[in-house]
Structures are given as C-alpha cells and as structure tokens.
Amino acid sequence: MSTSNESPSPRPRAVANHSTLGVLALRWSCATCRQSKRRCDKIYPKCTLCVQKNTPCNYPGRRKREKLKNRIKAILPKHDVRQLSFPSATSSFIAESFLDPEVFSKARLKVVNADVEVTDDITELVGSVLDIQATSAKFFKSVHMWMPIISKPHFCANLLNRLTYKRAELFLLVLSMKLSYTRVKTWNTPLYETVKLFQFKIEASGVLSTLVLQASILISLYELGHGIYPAAYLSVGSCARYATALGIEKSILSSSAAQGQWIEEEECRRMWWAILVLDRYLNLSNPKRHLITTDAGLESYLPVDDEVWESGVLNPDRIYTLATANSYHLGLFARFAQAAHLLSQVLHHVSEESNETAQLRRTIFALVNVSNIEASMRRLEYCSQSAVCYAGILALDYSSFSKGMCISDSGQKLSSESAIISQATLDMALTLIHGDSDQLCDVASPFLVHLLYKVASMHLRIAHKSQTRGDREKVEILRKSMKLVGSRWLCTSTYLSLLEKQEILLVME
Known part of the structure; x- marks a missing residue:
C-alpha cells in the first residue's frame, strides 16, 4: 500500500525494451530540446521542460518503434495452436503442406487454389459458352471414345459453375481437348505452345485440380501421338507426380459407391488408370527402363462399365476389382485397365x-478375345486395349524374334501367337485402306500406330529371308495403312523412317 509519506513514482524513461526492440534500445532527447539546444531530462512521454512550457514533445523514432512493437506482437507465438491467426492461403502455404504435412494438418490449414489470370489470347482461343460446347462435343466423339477420363454429363452440368469459380482450370482443359482432337501438319503449333505455357503458369501458381490433371493427360497424349520426345515421356511422369499430389493414386483402392459423389471418384480412378496405361505403353519400346508408377494390385478397383459412365447413373452391382473381373459387361476402358495390369507382367518378364x-x-x-466381343457388340472399329495387348505379346517375342527364332525353317511362317497378331493387324490395316479412313482415323488411338509398326517390322524381316511377293505385299499394306493414320498422328512418320532404316540394315547384313 502507498502512504502519504511516499513520494510519487518517477515517470518512465524513454528507453526501449531490449527484449523486444533490440538495436533501438537507446536514450534520446526530444526534438524540441534538441532544436533549442537545452538539456533534456528525457522523461517519457513528455520531458519536464516541454510540460512546463506546454509545447509538443516528440521523440525521434517513436512511430517506427510503435510499428515494430505491433509487428512483434503479431508474430509472437501463442500457446494454443487453435487460436493462431494465419494469413490467407498463398504459395507458401502449398510449400508448407509439402514440407511438413503433419504440422500443416495439426494447424488446421487448407490450401485454396489461387485465381490465375486468364489473358485475352486465351479467352479468344476458348471462345464463348457455345464454342466450349462445340469443342467438347468434338472431343467426346473422338478422343473420348478410347480415353474416356472425363464424365460427359458432369462436364456439361458443371460448365457454367466452372466458368465462375474455376475459369483458368476449365480453359486449360477446353484447350487441351481441342489440342487432342485437332489434326495438324506439324506438332509445334501456336495452340500447343499456348497450352504448354498456360499449363506451366497454372502449375507454377500452385493450383492442384483434377481439371488440370485431365488437361495434362490430354497434352501427354498429344505429345505421344505426334512423336514429341522426350516431352511425352516427361509429361507422363509429371502427370503421375501431379496425381499423387492430389492423392488420386488411392482412388483405385476403395469405392464408396455413393450416388452423390461417385462421378468425381470415378473420374479420379480413370485418370490414374490412364496414367498407368501410358507409363507402361511408353516402356514397351524399352522394357528394361524403370516404371514411374507402381503396379496395381488384384484388389484395385476397375473403371465402371462405359455405358454406366456415359449415363451418369451408377449400378452398385457393377463395380469390380481386378480379382473379381469375370463379367462380359466390364466395359472397354475397364479392359484397358486390365491390359495395363498385364503389361506390367510383360515388362517384368522381358x-x-x-x-x-x-x-x-x-x-x-x-482378354483380347473378350475385348473383341465387346467391341463388335458396341460397333467400335478399334480397341485400344487389343492393340496394347498385341504389342505386349510382341514384346515377349521380340528377343527371340530378333534372333530369327520366330521364323520357321522355311523362313515363311511366324510362331502361332505372332501369326494371330499378324493377321489381326493386317485386317485392321485393310479396314483402314478400304473403309472411310478419315472417319476411322478420328477414333483411332496412337497405340494402333505402334502395333502396325511392330508387325510391319516382323514382316520386313520375313520378306528379307523369304524373298516372296506375298510377304512384300504385307509390308506394303501395313505401310499404306500407317500413312493413312499419319494424317491423324504425326508419330507415324517417325515409325516409317525407322522401317526404312531397318530395310537398309537388312540389306547390309
């Protein structure tokens, strides 16, 4: 307690607290005393002389000191994490979620995708809502036939909403759709350059979105189909990493079968299976190269039937895993997923x-026989999974075939497996030659080109040994069909160039 005999406490001196302000902890005179060149007793907030003369008393650095105090107070740690006041989500938040996901989760933080600026040239390329609908309609009638990773009903139903809240991501997907189905005479088009730059801009902004992943898969298909290497190989690897960042690799491990969310879940599952297919397909040319993605297990869920996928209405009784897939109603993309699983085994064997x-x-x-039955039932000319499966068997045959072991003593016959593949591929080639090649090429996948090349390569060796007219004719049929497909996929010119080089090497042997 204070008494009347106790003197009043002196006013505090203008000395900054060392523990908070560091180098600013100095003694100073007020501005008025310094200007009058008189001795200041440095009493804070007003010195004695200024009080006596009733003049303003300002100390140098006072504003800076107050600002610094407020900054220190804002960043001082608090004991309760739940009471932390965090800034809005930025790229640093995304880095934090990758560098220490445990702390990020405990702090109850959430990464919100940034709004990426859409330039006028991008907007012009995409066009109006009607243009977007026209672009998607062409896509769903072509590339979607053999790579159905986008839900048509879901895309159409959410178009206006995405134009408002996911504009940049939607525009990238629309441009990638256009890129994937457009026929080109050279791969390095202004559209391709624009899409790649836009993709980089969105990814560099820290956006993690399934729309961006769908677009990236379509870009990878464009690069693969037009022989753009090593870009195609690197892009597939980038898709795998991006999908893992989104957690999409887990989509094949469970199935909720909930009507309200099954389409989003199924899209994720189809995207991951597409990445598995592309990763393994790229390694068919070099089976000893390491895969980017791990093999799917027998308990992995397959894509649902394509008819269900197109309708948007799920039948819970039609959900299968690799272990339970014994139905004729799996759908062609589910068969494609099975083909990816078998390709894994092929690559390991080779x-x-x-x-x-x-x-x-x-x-x-x-699998090929069942796929062909489903293809004929649904009137689809070309089964991508059949082409990939045939290419897988040829990869198994390659080492022995390169030594001439697949050719009989007469030099005119293939092994039983290779003979079946050869005839099936020749039938495809003749259908292309005598049918409506423009319409057929619209729905033909680049996987078909690889098969045509491998079979042509086999018959080139046979023709060189047998010197018969029939074998030469088979090579020419395959070459002609490849040139027709070349109007759709530019990688064909590279394969034809390789055939010419093989022919020269055979002559030189």
Missing part, C-alpha cells in the same frame, strides 16, 4: 529375360 511366358500369353489372348 526385363528379367524370363522364358515362363505361356500362361501370360494365354491370359492376354483371353
């Missing part, structure tokens, strides 16, 4: 130089 391939061959041919 890289390990295993000779125990009989069972694997039978399994692949069984």
Whole structure:
C-alpha cells in the first residue's frame, strides 16, 4: 500500500525494451530540446521542460518503434495452436503442406487454389459458352471414345459453375481437348505452345485440380501421338507426380459407391488408370527402363462399365476389382485397365529375360478375345486395349524374334501367337485402306500406330529371308495403312523412317 509519506513514482524513461526492440534500445532527447539546444531530462512521454512550457514533445523514432512493437506482437507465438491467426492461403502455404504435412494438418490449414489470370489470347482461343460446347462435343466423339477420363454429363452440368469459380482450370482443359482432337501438319503449333505455357503458369501458381490433371493427360497424349520426345515421356511422369499430389493414386483402392459423389471418384480412378496405361505403353519400346508408377494390385478397383459412365447413373452391382473381373459387361476402358495390369507382367518378364511366358500369353489372348466381343457388340472399329495387348505379346517375342527364332525353317511362317497378331493387324490395316479412313482415323488411338509398326517390322524381316511377293505385299499394306493414320498422328512418320532404316540394315547384313 502507498502512504502519504511516499513520494510519487518517477515517470518512465524513454528507453526501449531490449527484449523486444533490440538495436533501438537507446536514450534520446526530444526534438524540441534538441532544436533549442537545452538539456533534456528525457522523461517519457513528455520531458519536464516541454510540460512546463506546454509545447509538443516528440521523440525521434517513436512511430517506427510503435510499428515494430505491433509487428512483434503479431508474430509472437501463442500457446494454443487453435487460436493462431494465419494469413490467407498463398504459395507458401502449398510449400508448407509439402514440407511438413503433419504440422500443416495439426494447424488446421487448407490450401485454396489461387485465381490465375486468364489473358485475352486465351479467352479468344476458348471462345464463348457455345464454342466450349462445340469443342467438347468434338472431343467426346473422338478422343473420348478410347480415353474416356472425363464424365460427359458432369462436364456439361458443371460448365457454367466452372466458368465462375474455376475459369483458368476449365480453359486449360477446353484447350487441351481441342489440342487432342485437332489434326495438324506439324506438332509445334501456336495452340500447343499456348497450352504448354498456360499449363506451366497454372502449375507454377500452385493450383492442384483434377481439371488440370485431365488437361495434362490430354497434352501427354498429344505429345505421344505426334512423336514429341522426350516431352511425352516427361509429361507422363509429371502427370503421375501431379496425381499423387492430389492423392488420386488411392482412388483405385476403395469405392464408396455413393450416388452423390461417385462421378468425381470415378473420374479420379480413370485418370490414374490412364496414367498407368501410358507409363507402361511408353516402356514397351524399352522394357528394361524403370516404371514411374507402381503396379496395381488384384484388389484395385476397375473403371465402371462405359455405358454406366456415359449415363451418369451408377449400378452398385457393377463395380469390380481386378480379382473379381469375370463379367462380359466390364466395359472397354475397364479392359484397358486390365491390359495395363498385364503389361506390367510383360515388362517384368522381358526385363528379367524370363522364358515362363505361356500362361501370360494365354491370359492376354483371353482378354483380347473378350475385348473383341465387346467391341463388335458396341460397333467400335478399334480397341485400344487389343492393340496394347498385341504389342505386349510382341514384346515377349521380340528377343527371340530378333534372333530369327520366330521364323520357321522355311523362313515363311511366324510362331502361332505372332501369326494371330499378324493377321489381326493386317485386317485392321485393310479396314483402314478400304473403309472411310478419315472417319476411322478420328477414333483411332496412337497405340494402333505402334502395333502396325511392330508387325510391319516382323514382316520386313520375313520378306528379307523369304524373298516372296506375298510377304512384300504385307509390308506394303501395313505401310499404306500407317500413312493413312499419319494424317491423324504425326508419330507415324517417325515409325516409317525407322522401317526404312531397318530395310537398309537388312540389306547390309
């Protein structure tokens, strides 16, 4: 307690607190005393002379000191994490979520995608709502036939909403759709350059979105189909990383079968299977190269039937895993996923130089037979999964074929498996030549080109040994069909160039 005999406490001196202000902890005279050149007793907030003369008393650095105090107060740690006041989501938030996801989760933070600026040239390329609908309609009638990773009903139903809240991501997807189905004479088009730059801009902004991943897969298909390497190989790897960042690789491990969210779940599942297919397809040319993605297990869920996918109405009884897939109603994309699973085994056998391939061959041919039945039932001319499966068997045959072991003593016959593949591929080639090639090429996938090349390469060797007219004619049929597909996929010119080089090498042997 204070008494009347106690003197009043002196006013505080103008000395900054060392623990908070560091180098600003100095003694100073007020501005008025310094200007009058008189001795200041430095009493804070007003010195004695200024009080006596009733003049303003200002100390130098006072505003800076107050600002610094407020900044320090704002960043001082508090004991309760739940009471932390965090800034709005920025690119630093995304970095934090990657560098220490545990702390990021405990702090109850959430990354919100940034609004990416859409330039006038992008807007002009995309066009109006009617233009977007026209672009998507062409896409769903072409590339979507063999790579159905986008839900048509979902895309149409959410178009206006995405124009408002996900404009940049939607525009990238629309331009990628256009890129994937457009026929070009050279791969390095202004559209391709614009899409790649826009993709980089969105990814650099820290946006993580399924729309961006769908667009990236379509860009990878464009690069693969037009022989743009190493871009195609690197883009597929980038898709795998991006999908993992979104957690999409987990989509094949569970199925909620909930009507309200199954389309989004199914889109994620289809995207991951598409990445698995592309990763394995790219390694068919070099089976000993490491895969970017891990193999799917038998408990992995397959895509739903394509008819269900197109309708947007789920039948919970039609959901299968790799282990339970014994139905004729799986759908072509589910068969494609099965083909990816078998391709994994093919690549392992080839890289390990295993000779125990009989069972694997039978399994692949069984899948091809079922796929062909479904394709004929649904009147689809070309099954991408059949082409990939055939290419897988040829990869198993390649080591022995390169040594001439697939050719009989007469030099005119292939092994039984290769003979079946050869005839099926020749039938495809003749259908292309005698049918409406423009219409057929619109729905033909680039996977078909690889198969045509591999079979042509086999018959080129046979023709060189047999010197018969029939074998030469087969090579020319395959070449002609490849040139027709070349109007759609520019990678064909590279394959034809390789055939010419093989022919020169055979002559030189």
